[in-house]
Amino acid sequence: MxxxxxxxxxxxxxxxxxxxxxxxxxxLSALQFQHRVFEEAVDENNxxxxxxxxxxxxxxxxxxxxxxxxAGLKKQxxxxxxxxxxxxxTPAEQLAEIxxxxxxxxxxxxxxxxxxxxxALKDAGIFILDYKELNKQQKENIENYYRDVIFxxxxxxxxxxxxxxxxxxxxxxxxxxxxxxxxGNQHFARIKVPNTLPRLVPxxxxxxxxxxxxxxxxxxxxxxxxxxxxxxLSSLFPGMEVVQAYPFRVVRDADMAIQELEAADLLETMxxxxxxxxxxxxxxxxxxxxxxxxxxxxxxxNLEITRNEVYTIEGPMGYSDLWALHAIDRYDIKxxxxxxAVPRPLKHIDGENIFAAIREHDILLHHPYDSFSPVxxxxxxxxxxxxxxxxxxxxxxxxxxxxxxxALLEAAENGKQVAVLVELKARFDEESNIVWARMxxxxxxxxxxxxxxxxxxxxxxxxxxxxxxGITRYLHLATGNYNAIxxxxxxxIGMFTCDPQMxxxxxxxxxxxxxxxxxxxxxKLLVAxxxxxxxxxxxxxxxxxxxxxxxxxHLIFKINSLVDKKMIQLLYVASQAGVKVDLFVRxxxxxRPGLPxxxxxxxxxxxxxxxxxxxxxxxxxxxxxxxxxxxxxxLMPRNIDRRVEALFPVQDKDMILHIRDxxxxxxxxxxxxxxxxxxxxxxxxxKPQENDEPLSIQNWFITSRR
Numbered sequence: 001m002x003x004x005x006x007x008x009x010x011x012x013x014x015x016x017x018x019x020x021x022x023x024x025x026x027x028l029s030a031l032q033f034q035h036r037v038f039e040e041a042v043d044e045n046n047x048x049x050x051x052x053x054x055x056x057x058x059x060x061x062x063x064x065x066x067x068x069x070x071a072g073l074k075k076q077x078x079x080x081x082x083x084x085x086x087x088x089x090t091p092a093e094q095l096a097e098i099x100x101x102x103x104x105x106x107x108x109x110x111x112x113x114x115x116x117x118x119x120a121l122k123d124a125g126i127f128i129l130d131y132k133e134l135n136k137q138q139k140e141n142i143e144n145y146y147r148d149v150i151f152x153x154x155x156x157x158x159x160x161x162x163x164x165x166x167x168x169x170x171x172x173x174x175x176x177x178x179x180x181x182x183x184g185n186q187h188f189a190r191i192k193v194p195n196t197l198p199r200l201v202p203x204x205x206x207x208x209x210x211x212x213x214x215x216x217x218x219x220x221x222x223x224x225x226x227x228x229x230x231x232x233l234s235s236l237f238p239g240m241e242v243v244q245a246y247p248f249r250v251v252r253d254a255d256m257a258i259q260e261l262e263a264a265d266l267l268e269t270m271x272x273x274x275x276x277x278x279x280x281x282x283x284x285x286x287x288x289x290x291x292x293x294x295x296x297x298x299x300x301x302n303l304e305i306t307r308n309e310v311y312t313i314e315g316p317m318g319y320s321d322l323w324a325l326h327a328i329d330r331y332d333i334k335x336x337x338x339x340x341a342v343p344r345p346l347k348h349i350d351g352e353n354i355f356a357a358i359r360e361h362d363i364l365l366h367h368p369y370d371s372f373s374p375v376x377x378x379x380x381x382x383x384x385x386x387x388x389x390x391x392x393x394x395x396x397x398x399x400x401x402x403x404x405x406x407a408l409l410e411a412a413e414n415g416k417q418v419a420v421l422v423e424l425k426a427r428f429d430e431e432s433n434i435v436w437a438r439m440x441x442x443x444x445x446x447x448x449x450x451x452x453x454x455x456x457x458x459x460x461x462x463x464x465x466x467x468x469x470g471i472t473r474y475l476h477l478a479t480g481n482y483n484a485i486x487x488x489x490x491x492x493i494g495m496f497t498c499d500p501q502m503x504x505x506x507x508x509x510x511x512x513x514x515x516x517x518x519x520x521x522x523x524k525l526l527v528a529x530x531x532x533x534x535x536x537x538x539x540x541x542x543x544x545x546x547x548x549x550x551x552x553x554h555l556i557f558k559i560n561s562l563v564d565k566k567m568i569q570l571l572y573v574a575s576q577a578g579v580k581v582d583l584f585v586r587x588x589x590x591x592r593p594g595l596p597x598x599x600x601x602x603x604x605x606x607x608x609x610x611x612x613x614x615x616x617x618x619x620x621x622x623x624x625x626x627x628x629x630x631x632x633x634x635l636m637p638r639n640i641d642r643r644v645e646a647l648f649p650v651q652d653k654d655m656i657l658h659i660r661d662x663x664x665x666x667x668x669x670x671x672x673x674x675x676x677x678x679x680x681x682x683x684x685x686x687k688p689q690e691n692d693e694p695l696s697i698q699n700w701f702i703t704s705r706r
Contacts, residue, residue, distance in 0.1 A: 015576075015597055015598055017569045017572055017573070017598075018086075018569075020084075020086065020087050020088030020089075022086075022568075022572070022592060022595065022598060023085070023086035023087040023088075023565070023568065023590050023591070023592070024087060024589065024590045024591070024592060024681045025085065025087045025089050025094060025097070025590070026085060026087075026563055026588055026590055027065075027069055027070075027073070027094050027097075027098055028094075028097060028098070028101060028681065029587075029588045029589055029590060029681060030065060030069065030587065030588050031065070031098065031101045031102060031105065032681060032682070032683065033586075033587045033588060033606070033608075034058055034061055034062060034065070034105060035105065036606060036608045036675060036683060037054055037057055037058050037061065037608055038054070038055070038058050038105070038108070038109060038112075039608070040054040040608055040609070041054035041055040041058065041109075041112065041117075042112060042116075045672075047333045047334050047335055048117075048120055048121065048124055048333040049325060049326050049328065049330060049333045049334045050326075050334060050335055050610070051117065051120075052117060052121070052322050052325050052326060053322075053323070053326045055109060055112075055113060055117065055319050055322055056319055056320050056321070056322040056323045056326070058105075058109060058319065059109075059318065059319030059320040059321075059322070060320035062102065062105070062106070063171060063251055063320060064254075065102075066102075066251045066283050066284050067170070067251055067252065067253065067254035067255065067280075067283065068254060068255045070095070070098060070283050070284070071253035071254065071255045071280070071281070071283050072255050073091045073094055073095050073098075074091075074095070074253075074281070074283065075253075075255075076091040077091045077092050077095065086565040086568070086590065087590070095308075099308060102311070103311055106286070106311055106313050107313055107314075109319065110313040110314055110315050110316075110317075111314070113315065113316075113319070114314070114315045121325075124330070124333055125218070125219040125220065125330075126219075126220045126222075126325065126328065126330070127219065127220065127221045127222065128200065128222050128223075128224075129203075129221060129222065129223050130223070130224070130227060131223055131224070131227040131228065131230075131231050134203075134223060138203050138204075138221065138223075141203055141204055142201065142203065142223060142228055143232075145201065145228075146228055146229075146232050149197065150194075150197060150225070150228060150229065150232075151232070151235060151236075153194045153196065153197065154191055154192075154194065154229065154236060155191070155192065156177075156189050156190075156191050156236045156237065157189060157190050157191070157192075158187065158188075158189050159187075159188045159189065159190065159298075159302075160187060160188075165302040166190050168190070168192075168250045168282070168303065169192070169250070169252075170250065170251065170252035170254060170280065171249070171250070171251060171252075171318075172192055172193070172195065172249070172250055173192075173193040173195075173199075173226060173247060173248075173249050173317065173318055174190055174191065174192050174193060174247065174248055174249070174250070175190065175191040175193065175226060175229060175230060175233075175245055175246070175247055175248075176188070176190060176245070176246050176247075176248055176291070176295045176298070176299065177189045177190070177191065177233060177237075177242060177244070177245045178242075178243045178244040178245070178292070178294065178295060179237055179240045179241065179242060179243060180240065180241040180243050181239075181240055181241075182239065186243065187240070188295075188298055189237070191229060191233075191236065193225055193226050193229060193247070194225075197225060198225065198324060199224070199225050199318070199321040199324065200222040200223075200224065200225070200321065200324055200325065201222060201223050201224070201225050201228055202220070202221070202222055203221035203222065203223060204221070220328055224316055226247045226316075230245050230247075233245055244292055244294075244295060246287065246288060246290070246291040246292070246295055247287075247288065247317065248285055248286065248287045248291070248299060248317075249285065249286040249287075249317045249318050250282055250284075250285050250303070251282070251283050251284045251285070251286075252280040252281060252282055252283060253280030253281040253282075253283055254280055255280075281304075282303045282304065282305050282309065283309065284305075284309045284310070284311055285299060285303065285305065285309065285310055285311070286311045286312075286313060286317045286318075287299075287310060287311070287312055287313075288312065288313065288314065288315075288317075289312045289313070289314055291312075296310065335610055338702050338705075340367070340368055340369060340370055340371035340372070340488070340705070341369065341370055341371065341705040342370070342371050342373065342374065343363060343364070343365060343370055343374070345357050345360070345361070345363050346363060346374045346377075349374075349377075350377075354374070354377060354378055354381050355381075355385075355463075355465060355472075355474060355498075357496075358474055358496045358497065358498050359472070359498055361652060362495055362496060362497045362499070362650075362651065362652050362655060363495065363496040363497075364493065364494075364495050364650075364655055364658070364659075365493065365494040365495070365496075366491075366492075366493050366615075366663070366701070367480065367487045367488075367490065367491065367492045367493070367494070368487060368488045368489060368490065368491065368611060369701045369702060369704075369705050370705070372484050372487035372488070374496075375404075375461075375476060375478075375482070375487075375494065376403045376404065376407065376484065378461070378463070378474075378476055378496065379391070379393075379404055379407035379408070379411075379461065379463075380407045380410065382407075382411065382416075382463040382465075382474075383407050383408070383410040383411035383414055383416065384410070384414060385465065387465050387466045387467065388411075388416055388463055388464070388465045388466075389416065389417060389464045389465065389466055389471065390416060390417035390418070390419070390463075390464040391408065391411050391416055391417075391418050391419075391461070391462070391463050391464075392418075392419045392420070392460075392461070392462045392464075392506075392510045393408065393419075393420050393421070393460070393461040393462070393482070394420075394421045394423070394456055394458055394459060394460050394461075394513070395420055395421065395422045395423065395433070395436065395482060396423045396456070396457055396459070396481050396482075397432075397433075397481040397483055397486070398432070398433075398436060398481065398482055398483050399432070399483040399484070399485045399486065400432065400485075402436070402482070402483065402484065403484050404482045404484070405436050405439070405440065408420060408440060408445060409439070409440065409443050409445070412440075412443045412444050412445045413443065417446075418440075418444075418445045418446065419445070419446040419447075419448070419510065419514055420440055420445055420446070420447050420448075421447075421448050421449070421450060421456050421510075421513050421514065422436060422437040422440070422447055422448075422449060422450075423449070423450050423455055423456045423457070424437065424449045424450065437449065446514070448513060448514045450513070450644070451512075451513065451644065453642070454529065454642060454643060454644055455638075455642070455643045455644070456513060456643070456644040457632050457633070457639065457643045457644060457645050458509070458527075458631070458632050458644055458645050458646035459477065459478035459479065459480065459481065459482065459494075459631075459632050459646070460475065460476075460477055460478075460506055460509065460510075460646060461475065461476040461482070462474070462475050462503070462506045462507070462510065463475075472498050472503075473498065473500070473503030473504075473506065473507065474496070474497075474498045474503075475495075475496070475497050475498065475499075475502055475503060475506055476494055476495070476496055477494065477495050477497070477502075477630070477631070477646065477648045478492060478493065478494035478495070478632070479492045479493050479494070479614065479615040479616050479617075479630055479631060479632060480492030480493075480494070480614050480615070480632075489610075489611055489612060490611060490612045490614040491611045491612065491613050491614050491615055491698070492614050492615050493615045493617070493630050495630065495648065495650070497651075499524070499651065501523040501524050502523070502524050502525065502648060502649075504523060505522045505523050505524055505525040505527075506525070508522065509522075509525065509527060509644075509646065512527075512530075512644075513644065524648070524649055525646050525647065525648055526629060526631070526633075526646070526647040526648075527644070527645070527646055527647075528633055528639060528640050528641070528643055528644060528645035528646075529640065529641050529642065529643070529644070532633060532640055532645060532647060533566075533640045533641070536567070536618075536635075536640075537566075537570060539618075539620050539627070540555065540567075540570050540571070540574055540620075541570075542620070542622065543555055543574060543579050543620055543621065543622070544573060544574050544577045544579055546621075546622070546623050547574075547577045547578045547579045548577055548578075551623050552580070552621065553574065553577070553578065553579035553580065553621060554579065554580045554581075554582075554619075554620075554621035555571075555574065555579060555580070555581045555582070555619065555620060555621075556582045556583075556584075556617070556618075556619035556664050557581075557582075557583050557584070557585075557616075557617070557618055557619070557635070558583075558584040558613075558615060558616065558617040558664065558667065559583070559584070559585055559586075559616050559617075559634045559635055560585070560586050560587050560588075560613075560614065560616065560634045561585065561586075561587050561588040561589070561634045561635070561636050562583065562585050562588065562589045562590060562591055562634070562635045562636075563588055563590050563634075563635065563636040563637065564635045564636055564637050564640060565590075565637075567635045567640075568590060568591045568635075571583075571591060571599075571602060572591075572598050572599055572602075574601075575598065575599045575600060575601040575602045576597070576598065578601060579601060580601050581599075581601055581602040581603070582602075582603050582605075582668070583602065583603065583604045583605070584604075584605050584606075584607065584613075584664075584667055585604055585605075585606060585677075586606055586607065586608070586612075586613040586614075587606070588636075589604055589606075589677060591604065592679045592680075592681070593677055593678075593679060594678065594679045595679055599679075603676070604676070604677035605667070605670075605674050605675065605676055605677070605686070606674070606675045606677065606683060607667065607670055607673050607674050607675075607697060607698075608673060608675070609673040609696060609697075609698045610698050611698055615630070616630065616631055616632065616633060616634060616647075617629075617630055617659065617663070617664065618630075618647065619659075619660065619664060626656055626660065627649065627650075627656075628649070628650040628656050628659055628660070629647040629648065629649055629650070630647065630648055630650060631645065631646050631647030631648055632645050632646060632647075633645035633646075633647055662704075666695075666697055666700055666701075667697055669695050669697070670686065670695055670696060670697040671686045671687055671688040671689075671692060671694060671695055672688075672694055672695065672696040672699075673696050673697065673698065674686040674697075
């Protein structure tokens with residue numbers, strides 16, 4: 001994926017840590033991650049519908065990549081931006097490399113879906129048919145469905161002197177139609193394939209053969225909606241001859257520029273900005289290879305793009321729609337379900353006893369292996385406890401019908417003081433968050449929308465409870481969002497504590513978020529953009545000094561992304577000093593491991609599996625007096641400098657040992673889902689060695705909870 005030429009560096013060479021060759025391009029690393037996700041779609045060890053799911057994830061991830069990252073690069077080119085990333089590629093050079101890699105990835109995914117997944121689905125009794133494959137009865141059923149359901153929804157839009165070229169909305173699938181009237185004149189029209197209808201139109205099911213367990217599964221039949229529309233175009237243009245018809249898909253710039261400093265009301269400004277998103281610049285269109293040159297020219301001219309923004313594939317486009325297949329009730333070709341555990345200290349807890357359990361000692365939750373229900377119980381108990389005075393919380397992505405919002409509304413109804421920071425700028429969750437913000441405000445909750453110029457990404461909930469003559473602050477601190485749905489599929493860690501100093505820090509953090517506070521010192525929390533960079537730098541430097549003084553320095557970081565140049569350079573210095581650096585980086589990694597004299601002591605591993613690895617764990621050996629921080633921040637400039645983030649210490653010694661031995665050390669042993677990063681930016685799968693037992697970390701965590 002990476003095109004930078006590698007050179008050997010001898011240990012004696014004075015190494016310039018600013019050299020671009022020491023860094024991997026952020027965007028190409030992101031595409032490399034999508035390739036690892038695609039590998040899961042290809043892996044026949046995964047259940048069939050899970051493989052389809054991974055292909056759908058690749059589709060939606062690539063859409064977001066173009067909507068945000070490619071859109072940003074195009075803006076840099078248009079603005080003549082000359083600032084270069086650490087790897088030295090100009091925006092134009094990055095766009096050229098992205099086009100090569102992304103085009104190849106799209107064609108590979110399309111080919112695999114058509115030649116491998118569709119036949120495998122057919123063998124399993126799930127038929128995705130082309131219209132021409134339908135039998136007489138199926139065609140009759142589909143024609144009735146077209147007449148009764150599809151036809152009334154369609155709106156053909158002409159393009160001629162009396163009709164301007166129609167607006168093509170973001171992520172929309174469309175039909176480009178060339179027509180001829182009775183005089184022989186040609187006309188162009190566009191039809192939007194309605195996203196309010198199933199993309200894969202279900203045809204009447206039939207029963208299949210008997211399973212080994214004696215049950216009879218249904219056979220499922222589907223046909224593509226755009227093919228149904230294409231077959232019936234004459235009904236939309238009576239008296240006209242349909243000459244050509246081709247599908248195409250549009251992706252627009254969704255990287256919204258929010259003029260926060262000029263906003264009189266950020267909530268109203270966000271509502272307006274979200275509405276404007278659909279009118280963003282076209283970033284790319286996807287077409288089939290068979291589309292005629294005439295129609296291509298019409299689209300290129302009127303969408304105001306160049307041929308470099310046109311991507312051609314064979315077969316259907318828009319693989320994010322394949323999520324619908326994963327909903328089929330075929331559990332024999334899905335991952336087996338499992339029931340999350342409730343940690344022993346909380347197993348038989350109800351009512352105010354949850355506070356007593358937290359007072360006894362800090363409690364760790366490791367999702368999705370541990371249930372998210374204790375977090376909901378914590379908030380619901382607080383909402384109804386007469387001794388609870390106030391609840392304060394940050395909300396970033398909470399999803400639809402969030403139980404945490406229900407608990408906060410209940411608390412407000414019961415007369416508690418409730419203050420919530422709802423981050424309106426959580427990308428692609430803006431509309432949902434606007435709804436919850438308005439609902440909370442309506443019920444009397446104190447709602448703030450964050451700080452100007454900063455996203456609030458920290459995950460903190462604080463309950464203030466009257467106990468005796470004083471108050472106790474109970475905290476839930478986490479690496480992941482307060483989203484009960486994603487807590488079932490994202491790997492995250494949360495912790496309950498009533499540590500007085502962390503409670504004081506949380507109070508200061510909320511004062512910073514809701515009022516005017518310029519506090520620069522925190523007792524235990526590492527808070528971005530205030531002290532996280534300086535404190536993280538000091539912790540790494542301490543490990544370097546320990547190594548230089550004859551000790552054994554060791555860093556283990558489990559994060560989502562590693563991009564920040566200064567942090568990468570500091571890790572290079574640590575490696576040069578002899579510190580052992582183990583990095584578990586799920587996604588983007590701009591550091592090059594294994595460079596002689598630079599990063600010999602750094603190993604980078606990426607794990608992609610059933611659950612999205614999402615927790616951030618920072619381990620420091622500290623000469624045997626080990627320290628661990630957990631939290632919401634990755635090592636990226638945006639997390640360290642442009643977001644409000646919080647890392648919190650794990651203080652219980654047994655809990656530190658548990659994270660070290662029963663979480664981090666197990667990650668080292670994964671030889672099924674782990675990939676090891678090479679210096680050129682590519683990845684190789686870790687395979688079981690002789691006498692090794694095959695181990696998937698995620699399966700291990702599932703079985704260890706039984």
